[in-house]
Amino acid sequence: MGFGAGAHRYILQLTHAYRSGCLGSTLAVMKKSSKFLPVIGWSMWFSEYLFLERNWAKDESTIKSGLLRLKDYPQPFWLALFVEGTRFTQAKLLAAQEYATASGLPVPRNVLIPRTKGFVSAVSHMRSFVPAVYDVTVAIPKTQPPPTMLRLFKGQPSAVHVHIKRHLMKELPETDDAAAQWCRDVFVAKDALLDKHKVDDTFGEGEFQDTGRPIKSLLVVISWACLLISGALKFLQWSSLLSSWKGISFTAIGLAIVTVLMHTLIKFSQSERSTPAKVAPAKPKNGGESSEPGRHKHH
Incomplete structure (x- = not known):
């Protein structure tokens, strides 16, 4: 403790x-x-x-x-x-x-x-x-x-x-x-x-x-990063998400949500x-x- x-x-x-x-x-x-x-x-x-x-x-x-x-x-x-x-x-x-x-x-x-x-x-x-x-x-x-x-x-x-x-x-x-x-x-x-x-x-x-x-933790982070990036690329290739306006809009909304979440965390850490x-x-x-x-x- x-x-x-x-x-x-x-x-x-x-x-x-x-x-x-x-x-x-x-x-x-x-x-x-x-x-x-x-x-x-x-x-x-x-x-x-x-x-x-x-x-x-x-x-x-x-x-x-x-x-x-x-x-x-x-x-x-x-x-x-x-x-x-x-x-x-x-x-x-x-x-x-x-x-x-x-x-x-x-x-x-x-x-x-x-x-x-x-x-x-x-x-x-x-x-x-x-x-x-x-x-x-x-x-x-x-x-x-x-x-x-x-x-x-x-x-x-x-x-x-x-x-x-x-x-x-x-x-x-x-x-x-x-x-x-x-x-x-x-x-x-x-x-x-x-x-x-x-x-x-x-x-x-x-x-x-x-x-x-620690090397072990670094290897875990790298492994997960490679797995997630590979999965995301496979998903985009399979779904053709960026080949239509609907898919582009969906992607833009997702990125906007991520941006808002990150902005909230940054504001929280920079507060008076x-x-x-x-x-x-x-x-x-x-x-x-x-x-x-x-x-x-x-x-």
Whole structure:
């Protein structure tokens, strides 16, 4: 189980899972409207992601039943929890800072204040069969453009830095209140880590891995691409679809639908909600980190 913060997180989640060899068993907790997104949302639906309405009275039973169902999952899985409950924006950061000031909490500079109910519920119901929680922090290097759907469709690469810290589930607090405080403390540490990345453009010294691209997955993609292209050409040849105005009109409508779907995805990825905030970093603080940090670089 893991949780993290940052823009474009869905693309990064799938990329990291793909390069770690567990894309087929990666799940996430998402807002309900996400499943209606063209292609990507449908794949979430078919992959049995957990969809929430952001209303705890309605979502509590959904989370409980969904998490308990994972106990009998046929293979090791990753479950991504986006504990902030929403995507990062400048406006939401300002609101979080105002709330923290009024409530006497540490004022965030790079992250939102976590909503801990879902996290506490996940820890409570999955403690017996999930061995660890992975704290994932993502940052975009200063010289790199952020990964977007548009860049993805254009075949343009992006590089991101991913910091991963493993916490054994048995080491997490037993009570709900203590688990919630543990989550908040992790986000305070995450905030300081992002401060450091702003200054140094790196997460610091330590284990660093440049993750490559699995050959097996590449072969699968190439095989399916060849099969689909060959099938499409055979279908056009058999149906003589482009030999009549009716066929041409049908093809044009199909292309228009595909264009609209792709445009919807691009707009979704470029919305203001995914715009990273520009906040001055705080002064570095002394103090160490907990054990087993890992750093990855994706291209």
